[in-house]
Amino acid sequence: xxxxxxxxxxxxxxxxxxxxxxxxxxxxxxxxxxxxxxxxxxxxxxxxxxxxxxxxxxxxxxxxxxxxxxxxxxxxxxxxxxxxxxxxxxxxxxxxxxxxxxxxxxxxxxxxxxxxxxxxxxxxxxxxxxxxxxxxxxxxxxxxxxxxxxxxxxxxxxxxxxxxxxxxxxxxxxxxxxxxxxxxxxxxxxxxxxxxxxxxxxxxxxxxxxxxxxxxxxxxxxxxxxxxxxxxxxxxxxxxxxxxxxxxxxxxxxxxxxxxxxxxxxxxxxxxxxxxxxxxxxxxxxxxxxxxxxxxxxxxxxxxxxxxxxxxxxxxx
Amino acid sequence: xxxxxxxxxxxxxxxxxxxxxxxxxxxxxxxxxxxxxxxxxxxxxxxxxxxxxxxxxxxxxxxxxxxxxxxxxxxxxxxxxxxxxxxxxxxxxxxxxxxxxxxxxxxxxxxxxxxxxxxxxxxxxxxxxxxxxxxxxxxxxxxxxxxxxxxxxxxxxxxxxxxxxxxxxxxxxxxxxxxxxxxxxxxxxxxxxxxxxxxxxxxx
Numbered sequence: 001x002x003x004x005x006x007x008x009x010x011x012x013x014x015x016x017x018x019x020x021x022x023x024x025x026x027x028x029x030x031x032x033x034x035x036x037x038x039x040x041x042x043x044x045x046x047x048x049x050x051x052x053x054x055x056x057x058x059x060x061x062x063x064x065x066x067x068x069x070x071x072x073x074x075x076x077x078x079x080x081x082x083x084x085x086x087x088x089x090x091x092x093x094x095x096x097x098x099x100x101x102x103x104x105x106x107x108x109x110x111x112x113x114x115x116x117x118x119x120x121x122x123x124x125x126x127x128x129x130x131x132x133x134x135x136x137x138x139x140x141x142x143x144x145x146x147x148x149x150x151x152x153x154x155x156x157x158x159x160x161x162x163x164x165x166x167x168x169x170x171x172x173x174x175x176x177x178x179x180x181x182x183x184x185x186x187x188x189x190x191x192x193x194x195x196x197x198x199x200x201x202x203x204x205x206x207x208x209x210x211x212x213x214x215x216x217x218x219x220x221x222x223x224x225x226x227x228x229x230x231x232x233x234x235x236x237x238x239x240x241x242x243x244x245x246x247x248x249x250x251x252x253x254x255x256x257x258x259x260x261x262x263x264x265x266x267x268x269x270x271x272x273x274x275x276x277x278x279x280x281x282x283x284x285x286x287x288x289x290x291x292x293x294x295x296x297x298x299x300x301x302x303x304x305x306x307x308x309x310x311x312x313x314x315x316x317x
Numbered sequence: 318x319x320x321x322x323x324x325x326x327x328x329x330x331x332x333x334x335x336x337x338x339x340x341x342x343x344x345x346x347x348x349x350x351x352x353x354x355x356x357x358x359x360x361x362x363x364x365x366x367x368x369x370x371x372x373x374x375x376x377x378x379x380x381x382x383x384x385x386x387x388x389x390x391x392x393x394x395x396x397x398x399x400x401x402x403x404x405x406x407x408x409x410x411x412x413x414x415x416x417x418x419x420x421x422x423x424x425x426x427x428x429x430x431x432x433x434x435x436x437x438x439x440x441x442x443x444x445x446x447x448x449x450x451x452x453x454x455x456x457x458x459x460x461x462x463x464x465x466x467x468x469x470x471x472x473x474x475x476x477x478x479x480x481x482x483x484x485x486x487x488x489x490x491x492x493x494x495x496x497x498x499x500x501x502x503x504x505x506x507x508x509x510x511x512x513x514x515x516x517x518x519x520x521x
Contacts, residue, residue, distance in 0.1 A: 069355075071355075072355035075354070075355060076354065076355035076356060084491065086354070086355070086356070087354065139356055139359070182491070184491075274432060274433070274434055274484060274485070274486075275428075275432055275434075275485075276424070276427070276428065276432070278424075279424070281356060281358060281359070283355040283356050284355055285357070285358075286357065287345060287353070287357045287358060287361065287416055288416065289358075290419050291417070291418070291419070
């Protein structure tokens with residue numbers, strides 16, 4: 001379905017396969033030699049033992065841009081269930097228990113039920129997709145996610161014609177998530193997409209980043225990534241998927257409806273009521289890095305603009 | 318409190334006011350394990366703004382504290398604290414113009430006019446300017462009673478600053494609420510005192 005031609009990736013840019021396959025041993029050796037910080041490996045959530053990231057293939061349409069720093073992507077997060085400060089999730093998300101993990105699928109679909117994470121992941125092969133991530137707060141990053149198309153997952157449940165929307169829920173576990181004490185948002189965290197958005201080839205079910213399993217603070221063990229929307233729509237730590245007829249209520253829209261809409265497409269022409277969305281700041285820059293202009297649909301206009309042809313994007317922010 | 322003790326007290330207060338700035342510099346130059354994190358400009362803006370706001374609130378505690386404890390020498394610190402607050406907030410604004418917007422004057426002016434939280438912040442800072450300029454002993458003598466009236470502007474500036482902090486709400490949404498509480502308390506104490514005085518002296 002992707003219309004645009006794949007960018008030519010120079011052969012010299014492709015990691016030689018033997019090194020790619022050997023990367024864990026190389027990293028471990030580097031770690032042992034004291035050449036690498038051990039931060040990332042400490043926070044790696046365990047995926048089911050039968051699930052391996054070794055066969056991850058690079059996605060041909062990945063961004064050609066430099067990845068953000070691993071430490072920045074795993075250290076600067078909005079995950080209010082673990083605190084509202086940007087460094088809180090990295091500091092406190094270690095209490096999240098990601099194994100065992102199950103996902104309840106319900107609503108307008110033929111194959112509903114409760115599935116273990118292993119059931120969910122086993123049939124899929126994984127890709128590394130380098131996506132832009134744009135937070136509504138006007139900062140952004142370039143993240144090499146590991147995952148598989150959401151469409152491939154949802155098709156397994158055979159949604160009926162009544163399924164116009166898909167709703168997702170994050171884990172709600174006060175014993176593991178200290179931030180749930182504060183009614184900042186309506187808990188559990190919930191988000192939603194139209195069925196067309198969910199079935200778009202860009203919508204990703206992510207289980208890893210930078211070649212390893214998702215750290216807890218990034219939404220372990222399974223999260224959504226919709227790169228053309230503001231980051232809060234890419235819901236983390238999913239435990240429930242519901243197919244429904246009516247537009248789902250979403251946590252941020254319920255909290256501040258005039259600021260956060262259902263669609264929340266990245267749009268430099270539609271400002272947030274309190275700040276401009278015309279530019280953004282890439283994280284991991286220096287004090288002197290300039291802001292960069294925000295792209296329509298976060299640069300994914302070719303892939304998703306058709307979804308909104310008849311939609312007033314100012315009214316449907 | 319004898320006069321000879323005020324000087325060392327001022328030095329201590331001065332060092333305390335400089336500490337956040339020194340700490341910020343250490344982080345900016347990545348001394349040791351210190352750094353500014355993934356979003357350094359935002360971090361600098363936040364630290365300078367908060368330091369300025371914190372010191373501003375401390376200046377507002379001096380009068381209630383003096384009335385409660387009778388320690389009149391506290392007033393000797395107020396000018397220095399006020400100027401430090403102004404310095405931090407000016408740097409905060411300067412950072413905003415330079416590092417955040419890179420002198421993009423158009424975007425800057427749009428921001429100041431069209432974003433309410435920036436409008437109130439900018440207004441608060443502009444209102445601080447006459448206070449900073451008239452902070453000298455000579456100015457105080459020249460203006461006399463008008464000086465007291467002028468410096469009551471701080472009762473407008475402080476709430477504007479809190480509103481600015483509350484409205485930008487990008488970081489922790491709870492932190493600004495604490496400040497709202499503190500300012501309410503500090504200004505509330507003054508209102509209570511004023512009511513009490515009027516009652517005692519009889520309505521004029």
